[in-house]
Amino acid sequence: MDSIIKVDDFSFRYRDAKRCAVRHLDFEVPEGGFLCVVGPNGSGKSTLCNALVGLVPHHFNGKGRGSVRVLGQKVADQTIAQISCNVGFVFQNPFNQLSYTAGTVAEELAYGLGNHGVPRDEMVRRIEQIAGPLHLEGLLDRNPLELSGGQIQRVALGSTLIMNPRVLVLDECTTQLDPLGSEEIFDIVKKLNEDGMTVVMVDHDMERVARCADHVLALSRGNQVAFGTPEEVFGDPALEEHGVDIPDYVRISRTLEDEGLASGPVTLTEGACAERVGKALGR
Amino acid sequence: MKIEIKDLVHEYLPGMRALDGVNLTLDGTAPVAIIGQNGAGKTTLVKHFDGILRPTSGQVLLDGHDINERSCAQWSAHVGYVFQNPDNQLFLESVRHELEFGPRQLGVSEAAIAKRVERVAKLVGLSRKLDVNPADLTPAEKKFCAIGSVLTMKPEVVIFDEPTCGQDLAGNARLERIIRALRKSGRLCITISHDVKFVCKCFERVVVMCHGRVLVEGSVEEVFSQPELLKQSYVIPAPVTRVASAAGMNKVVFDVDSLIEGVKAERSS
Numbered sequence: 001m002d003s004i005i006k007v008d009d010f011s012f013r014y015r016d017a018k019r020c021a022v023r024h025l026d027f028e029v030p031e032g033g034f035l036c037v038v039g040p041n042g043s044g045k046s047t048l049c050n051a052l053v054g055l056v057p058h059h060f061n062g063k064g065r066g067s068v069r070v071l072g073q074k075v076a077d078q079t080i081a082q083i084s085c086n087v088g089f090v091f092q093n094p095f096n097q098l099s100y101t102a103g104t105v106a107e108e109l110a111y112g113l114g115n116h117g118v119p120r121d122e123m124v125r126r127i128e129q130i131a132g133p134l135h136l137e138g139l140l141d142r143n144p145l146e147l148s149g150g151q152i153q154r155v156a157l158g159s160t161l162i163m164n165p166r167v168l169v170l171d172e173c174t175t176q177l178d179p180l181g182s183e184e185i186f187d188i189v190k191k192l193n194e195d196g197m198t199v200v201m202v203d204h205d206m207e208r209v210a211r212c213a214d215h216v217l218a219l220s221r222g223n224q225v226a227f228g229t230p231e232e233v234f235g236d237p238a239l240e241e242h243g244v245d246i247p248d249y250v251r252i253s254r255t256l257e258d259e260g261l262a263s264g265p266v267t268l269t270e271g272a273c274a275e276r277v278g279k280a281l282g283r
Numbered sequence: 284m285k286i287e288i289k290d291l292v293h294e295y296l297p298g299m300r301a302l303d304g305v306n307l308t309l310d311g312t313a314p315v316a317i318i319g320q321n322g323a324g325k326t327t328l329v330k331h332f333d334g335i336l337r338p339t340s341g342q343v344l345l346d347g348h349d350i351n352e353r354s355c356a357q358w359s360a361h362v363g364y365v366f367q368n369p370d371n372q373l374f375l376e377s378v379r380h381e382l383e384f385g386p387r388q389l390g391v392s393e394a395a396i397a398k399r400v401e402r403v404a405k406l407v408g409l410s411r412k413l414d415v416n417p418a419d420l421t422p423a424e425k426k427f428c429a430i431g432s433v434l435t436m437k438p439e440v441v442i443f444d445e446p447t448c449g450q451d452l453a454g455n456a457r458l459e460r461i462i463r464a465l466r467k468s469g470r471l472c473i474t475i476s477h478d479v480k481f482v483c484k485c486f487e488r489v490v491v492m493c494h495g496r497v498l499v500e501g502s503v504e505e506v507f508s509q510p511e512l513l514k515q516s517y518v519i520p521a522p523v524t525r526v527a528s529a530a531g532m533n534k535v536v537f538d539v540d541s542l543i544e545g546v547k548a549e550r551s552s
Binding site: 039204236274278282 | 320321368421422423448451453454477479484519525526529530531532542543546549550
């Protein structure tokens with residue numbers, strides 16, 4: 001399968017910064033892939049997201065090396081507007097995503113469509129299409145600034161998804177939501193991925209990462225410390241030395257093995273882990 | 284400080300109850316976590332503890348004094364509130380000024396303020412960033428700056444609203460140290476959190492809110508051994524707890540070490 005994202009020995013240092021925010025990043029994501037980016041704060045996750053959508057280097061200036069290509073085009077050679085036709089970005093802080101020009105949630109959702117000259121009938125159709133799964137039907141006439149944090153996060157996601165991007169970049173976009181609300185958003189993203197959308201997601205919930213990603217990129221202090229399938233990345237006992245969290249499912253299976261209670265490859269899901277614990281219990 | 288909540292109702296708009304008859308007593312220094320789905324009334328409830336919000340009906344008593352007896356500014360000397368979004372809390376040009384602001388409003392001497400700032404900056408991990416503009420901090424550091432600006436006031440009760448939001452492993456470990464330090468110094472820490480792993484690790488008492496009421500409260504063990512009840516408030520037990528339950532373990536566990544101990548105990552019995 002062709003790579004839709006190709007990051008080739010990419011380094012970037014923000015203007016006035018002493019050290020590079022990311023160094024020698026090198027990986028590819030196939031079309032329809034689901035990449036999760038993990039690592040401690042300050043490891044370069046948001047910089048990478050910004051580089052995928054062109055905010056680095058077009059909005060945040062600095063010095064870069066290597067290249068970031070999305071859909072075969074170098075991000076640095078395109079404008080943010082051109083990139084936004086194919087790549088959607090959901091910010092960590094939903095308040096950074098609002099247009100602050102829309103009086104209602106419906107207008108906020110339609111903002112990007114308006115900029116792309118989409119006809120009104122089509123706008124209405126797409127708003128209706130997106131409002132259902134994001135539970136925004138009852139909020140379409142409300143002022144976005146009067147909503148709760150969780151509701152605004154859903155509006156921010158909706159305003160990105162409504163553009164039907166081929167690549168969706170999510171930077172910790174469920175931090176304001178309760179666990180179920182967060183899972184609902186995640187289920188929507190997972191469904192979009194199954195329907196062919198390429199997803200790059202920064203997430204601190206390692207159990208979710210293990211369950212859903214087909215590839216994991218682990219960063220630490222701007223360096224790429226691991227890249228591979230969840231089994232490969234979380235199976236590496238050295239990962240935690242870089243300050244990267246691991247799923248409890250992995251921790252449990254590894255400890256069971258270390259204690260001589262049950263052996264096997266690391267477990268990545270609740271079911272597999274429960275089965276391993278059951279085995280240790282002799283069941 | 285003892286916080287007594289009696290039949291507390293709060294309506295943001297007439298007839299729309301965010302709190303619908305809350306009865307609760309919080310006392311002692313054992314840290315308390317308040318959990319529940321978005322819109323359950325968690326933040327509305329704790330905003331009554333320092334007078335940001337006033338009851339529509341019912342009573343909130345702090346050490347026997349009705350919350351309505353004093354202004355929010357007066358209560359802030361006793362109850363510190365760290366907002367979910369630090370941008371709503373930080374407004375000065377340096378971390379140092381943020382940490383100094385509260386105690387200075389309380390009339391604390393400059394020498395004592397300097398000592399408090401030094402100690403708190405160390406605890407929240409910002410000793411080297413005292414002269415940095417809070418706007419230039421990372422989101423996680425901003426949270427710690429907001430926490431620090433409340434801790435320098437030495438309130439008897441400290442309220443954190445979603446402190447783990449955006450924190451990594453190291454940030455969570457620092458929060459754990461702060462909560463331990465608060466307990467050691469005899470202060471009550473009340474925390475709103477969606478992070479069940481964090482709640483199980485750091486808190487002794489858990490209050491679960493649902494539709495403006497207290498659904499259940501008790502020790503971590505008491506609360507998380509009722510997964511069916513918790514579903515009503517969209518609370519999902521921690522991964523370790525779920526794994527142990529799915530594997531048919533007899534004991535309810537909250538961390539990997541307890542799970543392994545439980546496996547060993549059941550194997551030998």
